[in-house]
Amino acid sequence: MPAMPLGLACVAEATKRAGHEVIMLDLMFRADVSSTLKDAISETQPECIGISVRNIDDQCSESPQFLIEKVKQVVTVCRTLSASPIVLGGAGYSMFPESALAYLEADYGVAGEGEMAFTNLLTHLHKNEDPSLIPGLYIKDQGSREPKIWCKNLDKFFLPETSILSVSVSQSHEPWIPVQTRRGCALRCSYCSTSTIEGGILRKRSPEIVSSWLESWVNAGYANFFFVDNTFNLPPAYAKAICRKILKRKLDMNWRCIIYPDKVDKELVELMVAAGCRQISLGFESGSEQMLKNLNKQFTLNDVSAVSEIFAEQGIERMGFLLLGGPGETRQSVEESLAFADSLKLDTLRVTAGIRIYPDTALADTAIHQGVISPQANLLYPHFYLSPDLEDWLSKRLREWQASRPHVIM
Numbered sequence: 255m256p257a258m259p260l261g262l263a264c265v266a267e268a269t270k271r272a273g274h275e276v277i278m279l280d281l282m283f284r285a286d287v288s289s290t291l292k293d294a295i296s297e298t299q300p301e302c303i304g305i306s307v308r309n310i311d312d313q314c315s316e317s318p319q320f321l322i323e324k325v326k327q328v329v330t331v332c333r334t335l336s337a338s339p340i341v342l343g344g345a346g347y348s349m350f351p352e353s354a355l356a357y358l359e360a361d362y363g364v365a366g367e368g369e370m371a372f373t374n375l376l377t378h379l380h381k382n383e384d385p386s387l388i389p390g391l392y393i394k395d396q397g398s399r400e401p402k403i404w405c406k407n408l409d410k411f412f413l414p415e416t417s418i419l420s421v422s423v424s425q426s427h428e429p430w431i432p433v434q435t436r437r438g439c440a441l442r443c444s445y446c447s448t449s450t451i452e453g454g455i456l457r458k459r460s461p462e463i464v465s466s467w468l469e470s471w472v473n474a475g476y477a478n479f480f481f482v483d484n485t486f487n488l489p490p491a492y493a494k495a496i497c498r499k500i501l502k503r504k505l506d507m508n509w510r511c512i513i514y515p516d517k518v519d520k521e522l523v524e525l526m527v528a529a530g531c532r533q534i535s536l537g538f539e540s541g542s543e544q545m546l547k548n549l550n551k552q553f554t555l556n557d558v559s560a561v562s563e564i565f566a567e568q569g570i571e572r573m574g575f576l577l578l579g580g581p582g583e584t585r586q587s588v589e590e591s592l593a594f595a596d597s598l599k600l601d602t603l604r605v606t607a608g609i610r611i612y613p614d615t616a617l618a619d620t621a622i623h624q625g626v627i628s629p630q631a632n633l634l635y636p637h638f639y640l641s642p643d644l645e646d647w648l649s650k651r652l653r654e655w656q657a658s659r660p661h662v663i664m
Contacts, residue, residue, distance in 0.1 A: 256282055258422040260432040260482070261344055261368070262306040263414035268369035271412060274376060280422040281328065288331050295335040302376060303332050304368075306344035307354065315579075315608030315638040316649065322346065322357065322634070329358050341375065343368040348402075348451045349612055351392045353634040363392040366402035366453070367437075369411045404453040408437060409460050413467045416474050423476070430480040431471050433509075435464050435496060439484050441514070443539075444550045444616040445580065445609050445639075448484050458492055465499035472505050479509040486511035487518055497525035508532045515561045516553040523564050533571040536562060540576065541594025542587035549580060550616065555594060562598045573602040579648060580609050581620050583641040588648065592655055604663045605656070607648050608638040 259280055266278045277298050284290045295303075305328060312319045332340055342363040347354050351365040362385075364371040371390045378385035385391060390402030405411065423429045438453040439446070468479065487493045500507070510533035511526075538558040540546050546554065565572055576591055595603055611618050611626075613633050621627045621639050631637060640648070656662045 256426070257308065258282075258419055258426070258429070258432050259306055259308070260414070260419070260434060261308075262304075263418045263422075264411060265304065265306075265343065265368040265372050266418050267412050267414040268373055269376065270418075272373040272376070274373075278418055278421075280425065282422070283425040287328060291328065291331045292335060295332065300336060300338055302338050302341060302379065303336060304341045304343060304372060305329065305332075305360070307342055307347040307358075308344050310346045310350065310354075310634060311610070311636045313606065313610045313636075315606075315610075315636075315640060318636040318638075320636065322354065326358050329360055333359075339379065341372065343372065345451045349447050350634040352397060353632050355392050355394060357634060359394075361394050364390055365392065365398070366390045366451070367405060367411075370405065371402075404438065404455065404457065406457060408457050409463055413459075413463070416470055428478070429476065430478045430510075431476055433464070433468065433479050433481045434483060435459050435461075435481065435486075436483050436492070441485070441552060442550055442616070444548065444620075445577070445612070447612040447615065450612070450614050456488070461492070461495040461499045464496060465503050465505070468500065468505055468507065469503050472507055477507050479507055481509060481511035484512060485514040487513050487522060488516075490517050490519070490522055494522055494525055497522075497529040500529040501525070505530070510534065512537060513561065513565075514553070515558040518561045518564060520564060523568050523570075527568045527570065531570060533573065534565055536565075536572055536574045536600075538574060538576075540578070540580075540587070541591035542583075545580065545583060545587050545591070548582045549577070558594075559598065562600070566599070571601045572598070573604065574598060574600040576603065576605045577609060578605065578607050578652075579640040579644055580617070581624075581639065581641065584643060585647065585651075588644070588651065596659075600661065602661050602663065603659075605652060607652055607664075608640040611637045611639055 266276045270276045279294055281287050307325050309321045311321050329340060339361040342360045347363055348365045351363050355363040371388055374388045375385050386393060386399045389400040392398045436456055436458040438456045439448040440454050507530045509530050512535045515536060515538050539549055543555055576595055578588055611621050611633055617639055622629050626639055627637050656664055
């Protein structure tokens with residue numbers, strides 16, 4: 255999914271506020287990346303180059319694309335044009351800090367939040383000091399000496415000014431401005447990497463600051479927004495506060511978000527609709543009670559049905575997700591999931607067969623215990639868990655099932 259570089263823009267904003275001159279390039283839609291880099295580097299002569307790595311691969315178990323190879327090409331071009339240090343960061347990098355740094359052959363990498371670590375690194379480089387004690391910093395051929403830390407007060411990190419993301423916005427024919435109101439997740443779904451990327455404690459921005467930032471975009475003429483928080487509705491009181499601030503400022507905007515199928519009441523949904531919510535992504539992942547337990551989900555099928563129905567009653571477009579093939583999955587549980595998905599009558603359903611294995615997750619531990627991967631496996635390269643009972647059956651069954659359901663995407 256093409257996405258605007260919100261994380262990179264946040265680091266650029268912090269770097270600018272620390273007194274540095276910053277140029278940000280969005281290479282997502284650039285047809286000739288090499289020429290773009292050549293022009294920018296020759297014009298600015300940067301003293302440091304930061305590269306954000308969002309995706310490692312496309313998570314497709316049948317024929318995975320190793321997307322990080324494109325990042326390596328960017329690093330190579332930068333090396334030929336500049337002798338300045340290259341620093342990696344971003345969600346994708348944070349999952350594999352040592353192996354990604356080695357593969358991409360950069361000089362440094364920042365795991366976790368970059369607003370503090372990257373600016374600290376620039377200070378150390380400017381003063382020619384040893385940066386090895388910066389938390390979350392990885393150094394080529396040395397690794398990391400200090401673990402990453404998380405800022406408890408997100409309001410210390412300024413949201414990027416509209417001017418920083420304006421080029422990215424102009425490149426999209428239908429821009430959806432990304433909004434992140436909170437970081438971290440304590441839910442610990444068995445396969446999920448969020449706690450590795452953002453930490454296991456939920457931290458929230460002030461609703462007043464978020465709504466003010468949204469207002470700056472609305473005043474600039476933009477109307478479509480995507481709340482990229484992993485769970486917009488958790489905690490419910492905070493979600494309601496965000497909606498009320500949008501309503502108080504009378505912001506004319508449309509937005510979509512991700513909903514965890516629990517702790518959703520009528521008041522929240524009505525506030526979301528009044529504030530401009532038009533679409534939700536419902537991450538229920540399975541239609542089998544046993545598989546929900548195996549995935550460490552903290553809700554039931556009845557919860558999913560109730561949440562889906564309350565949004566349907568309000569005319570909100572609903573996209574759902576099935577993640578099939580995990581530990582304990584059987585043909586019977588797959589059929590239960592397909593039947594359950596049908597019962598929800600969703601507008602769109604995305605189905606994934608096989609689950610990408612990420613480090614420091616319960617799924618990785620299970621895969622090692624069952625001999626699916628070795629303890630030494632380099633998970634930077636795509637590894638997937640697919641229940642052995644389904645290997646010769648699942649893909650064929652899903653294609654057959656999809657054929658009569660145009661709203662299903664695989």
